[in-house]
Amino acid sequence: MDFINNLNAAAKVAIGLVIAENMYNIISMDEPGYKTGREALDSCWKWLEGEKIDADDLCNYIDSEDFVDVADFANKEKDVQKQYAWYSVLDAVSYTTYQAYKKEKRDFVPQVIEVIEVIDDETLRILGENAIESGYFNIESLNNVKKYLLENYSLNHNIENYNYIKRGSLPLF
Numbered sequence: 001m002d003f004i005n006n007l008n009a010a011a012k013v014a015i016g017l018v019i020a021e022n023m024y025n026i027i028s029m030d031e032p033g034y035k036t037g038r039e040a041l042d043s044c045w046k047w048l049e050g051e052k053i054d055a056d057d058l059c060n061y062i063d064s065e066d067f068v069d070v071a072d073f074a075n076k077e078k079d080v081q082k083q084y085a086w087y088s089v090l091d092a093v094s095y096t097t098y099q100a101y102k103k104e105k106r107d108f109v110p111q112v113i114e115v116i117e118v119i120d121d122e123t124l125r126i127l128g129e130n131a132i133e134s135g136y137f138n139i140e141s142l143n144n145v146k147k148y149l150l151e152n153y154s155l156n157h158n159i160e161n162y163n164y165i166k167r168g169s170l171p172l173f
Contacts, residue, residue, distance in 0.1 A: 001128040001139075003146055004121055009103075010163045011153035013048050013096050014170060016124050017041065018145050019131050020092035026085040026136055033073035036061070037089050040070050044096040050164035055100035059110050061093050084134035091127040094119050144171040 004012055020041060027034055040061035047053040061070050070093055074086035098119040101109045131137035148171050153163055 001125045003150060004124050006154050007149055008153050008155060008163060009099050010048060010165050011149040012121065012124060013044070013099050014149060014153075014165050015142075015145070016092035016095045016127055017044055017048065017167075018142065018170065019127055019137065020088045022137055022141070023085045023088035023131050023134065026082055031082075033068075033070075033086075036068055036073065037070055037086070040093045041089060044093055045167045047096060047100055048164065049166050053100075055097055055104050055106065056110070058093065058097040058100050062090065062097060063110070081134060081136065084130055084136065088127055088131055091123050091130075095123050095127070098123075 004015060007015070024037060024041060027037060040058075043053055043058060043061065047058060063069055063071060070086065070090045074083065074090045077083045077086050128139065128142075132139050153165065
């Protein structure tokens with residue numbers, strides 16, 4: 001996953017979301033929390049596509065006052081394989097939230113972003129490693145997305161402008 005060093009911020013978010021989407025297929029629609037996880041991923045995609053979604057709104061999917069959030073479902077999950085799926089979603093949403101706060105140039109971010117873990121590019125590497133370790137994700141399936149992002153959203157392109165990425169433009173597997 002060292003290739004992420006060559007991607008701009010939007011492409012990094014896309015990689016995390018692609019992995020999380022693939023892993024989220026393990027969670028069935030009738031399980032507790034499915035709707036929350038689905039909403040969290042959809043909101044992250046919408047943010048990546050340029051819709052007006054605040055970083056605080058994304059952060060609410062990580063840590064909400066009513067404990068109906070991705071972190072809560074990840075922590076409560078007993079099935080090891082489903083834990084991988086929930087933590088993939090948690091990492092992808094956390095990373096998207098991190099980038100959203102950076103884009104908003106906020107001086108202060110909610111404590112959950114700083115306390116739960118340090119959210120940075122290493123989060124994406126761990127996300128990829130955990131997904132592969134789960135046995136439900138093969139890094140080779142990521143190659144088309146990787147190639148597309150490196151060709152279109154690398155640091156060699158204009159990094160001064162934040163590039164939006166449409167979910168439908170990605171060669172998803």
